[in-house]
Amino acid sequence: MNFDDDDAPPDLIGADETVEVPEEKAKKVPITIVTGYLGAGKTTLLNYILTAKHGKKVAVIMNGHSSALDIEKSLTVNKDGEAVEEWLEVGNGCICCSVKDTGVNAIESLMEKKGKFDYILLETTGLADPGNLAPLFWVDDGLASTIYLDGIVTLVDAKNILRSLDDPAGKVEGHEDSDDHGPVMTTAHVQISHADVIVINKSDLVSGEGLEAVRERITSINELAKIFVTSQSVVPDLEGFLLDLHAYDRVDELDRAGRGHSHLDKTISTLSIPLEELTTNQLTAVDAWLRSVLWENELPGNKAANGPAFEIHRVKGRLFIEDGAEKMVQGVREIFDIFDSPAPSSGDVPRKGKLVLIGRHLTDLDFEKSLLDAVRTAA
Numbered sequence: 018m019n020f021d022d023d024d025a026p027p028d029l030i031g032a033d034e035t036v037e038v039p040e041e042k043a044k045k046v047p048i049t050i051v052t053g054y055l056g057a058g059k060t061t062l063l064n065y066i067l068t069a070k071h072g073k074k075v076a077v078i079m080n081g082h083s084s085a086l087d088i089e090k091s092l093t094v095n096k097d098g099e100a101v102e103e104w105l106e107v108g109n110g111c112i113c114c115s116v117k118d119t120g121v122n123a124i125e126s127l128m129e130k131k132g133k134f135d136y137i138l139l140e141t142t143g144l145a146d147p148g149n150l151a152p153l154f155w156v157d158d159g160l161a162s163t164i165y166l167d168g169i170v171t172l173v174d175a176k177n178i179l180r181s182l183d184d185p186a187g188k189v190e191g192h193e194d195s196d197d198h199g200p201v202m203t204t205a206h207v208q209i210s211h212a213d214v215i216v217i218n219k220s221d222l223v224s225g226e227g228l229e230a231v232r233e234r235i236t237s238i239n240e241l242a243k244i245f246v247t248s249q250s251v252v253p254d255l256e257g258f259l260l261d262l263h264a265y266d267r268v269d270e271l272d273r274a275g276r277g278h279s280h281l282d283k284t285i286s287t288l289s290i291p292l293e294e295l296t297t298n299q300l301t302a303v304d305a306w307l308r309s310v311l312w313e314n315e316l317p318g319n320k321a322a323n324g325p326a327f328e329i330h331r332v333k334g335r336l337f338i339e340d341g342a343e344k345m346v347q348g349v350r351e352i353f354d355i356f357d358s359p360a361p362s363s364g365d366v367p368r369k370g371k372l373v374l375i376g377r378h379l380t381d382l383d384f385e386k387s388l389l390d391a392v393r394t395a396a
């Protein structure tokens with residue numbers, strides 16, 4: 018890709034040039050995290066966003082490795098002998114930045130130019146565990162006061178993903194592992210389990226059957242994610258795919274979970290627990306149950322003292338309350354929130370709730386019984 022093709026030279030924006038945003042216009046900027054195993058096509062996707070005509074101002078933060086980008090040199094300029102990050106404005110109105118580590122600093126310097134764009138896309142390194150990153154953008158203070166996490170998009174390489182999921186060498190770091198003899202949890206697993214959207218890229222390299230096998234395996238890990246198939250990371254359109262996901266303030270996709278019970282993947286699975294209308298007491302019990310499970314890592318009522326240590330990556334739910342309220346549950350790792358549904362279901366929808374968990378060892382313990390017992394006791 019060459020940004021110098023345009024007649025006008027690219028416009029470098031100085032790092033210290035801030036734009037005054039009137040208070041009432043200071044809207045939160047959504048951030049989408051783009052993750053995916055080494056070589057899955059993340060940079061290809063972001064390059065596509067930077068060049069396609071989509072009429073949106075997107076700020077793209079790439080992880081600094083990208084040799085694919087010959088703009089990288091021009092991004093880091095010397096200012097008073099010090100290297101500073103620069104934002105490069107490209108032809109379609111997007112801006113781009115390459116950083117050594119996709120950390121908080123880059124986002125902070127980005128926020129100073131907040132009036133300038135509608136979305137932020139952040140490429141993680143191929144080995145990143147999005148579960149460690151997502152909470153950074155979710156907490157209610159600090160950073161998240163000016164940006165909010167719109168969702169996590171995970172690219173997978175159609176040709177290599179099944180091998181990556183089975184490769185013990187890809188074992189993810191930083192997760193407690195009491196049962197080393199169990200099926201291994203790889204970086205590919207955690208990138209899929211945390212995803213709101215999964216892009217099966219490099220579809221040109223596999224047969225139709227191969228693609229179906231990949232799709233089945235991915236769905237067995239994460240039943241909630243929306244799945245797209247691409248070649249060269251060319252996505253049909255951006256909204257609902259990369260942008261405007263609202264993955265953390267809506268739960269529209271809950272209906273996808275709980276249909277099949279394939280445990281094709283031995284490591285991570287999706288569990289869907291149906292819930293009748295709850296009293297407010299029972300709502301409190303669900304909250305307490307989630308605290309125990311997510312914060313203490315204890316399954317209430319579980320007698321198997323030496324059972325395998327479970328791990329929950331995502332929680333989503335819709336709860337109907339007898340007083341007429343409708344609540345949503347959203348969680349990533351140990352952070353979760355129960356809040357009023359911004360778009361309650363219409364009157365003719367049956368008031369059947371659901372709690373969906375994505376994680377490890379969910380099939381080895383009886384989560385459903387534990388939750389339903391807690392709810393029953395609180396009736």
Ligand SMILES: Nc1nc2c(ncn2[C@@H]2O[C@H](COP(=O)(O)OP(=O)(O)OP(=O)(O)O)[C@@H](O)[C@H]2O)c(=O)[nH]1
Nearest residue numbers: 054055056057058059060061143218219248249250
């Ligand atoms: N055959 C084929 N090659 C692709 C496709 N998408 C990307 N590639 C190639 O795959 C290689 C890796 O793509 P990148 O976009 O750099 O992948 P990445 O996920 O950013 O890689 P890392 O940041 O190194 O983890 C490049 O050579 C791309 O040209 C595709 O759909 N089909």
Ligand SMILES: [Zn+2]
Nearest residue numbers: 059060061083
């Ligand atoms: Zn890349």
